Amino acid sequence: MKRTKKVKAVKKTKKQTQPKQAQTRSKAARAHIAEGTRFFAIAGRPTKAQFIKAYGSQGTKMTWAQRAEGGVDAKRFQASLAAKGRA
Numbered sequence: 001m002k003r004t005k006k007v008k009a010v011k012k013t014k015k016q017t018q019p020k021q022a023q024t025r026s027k028a029a030r031a032h033i034a035e036g037t038r039f040f041a042i043a044g045r046p047t048k049a050q051f052i053k054a055y056g057s058q059g060t061k062m063t064w065a066q067r068a069e070g071g072v073d074a075k076r077f078q079a080s081l082a083a084k085g086r087a
Helices: 027-042 048-055 064-069 077-086
Strands: none
């Protein structure tokens, strides 16, 4: 008579996930986000590489106000990018 090993079945239980809480932002924060999105659209929806080319390595971390202080605002972004591409 052969002996067979009994394999215990491991019962897997699903983790109960907590429902994500909706993030509530103040009206001021929503206004700032909307303004940044508006400037992003005015600038022609640039990529990260284009931000780096126009503003340097910190270009993606800057706000639009900081970028404007640097000399290139959202309205002139594409022209600046084209000029840097020619040089």
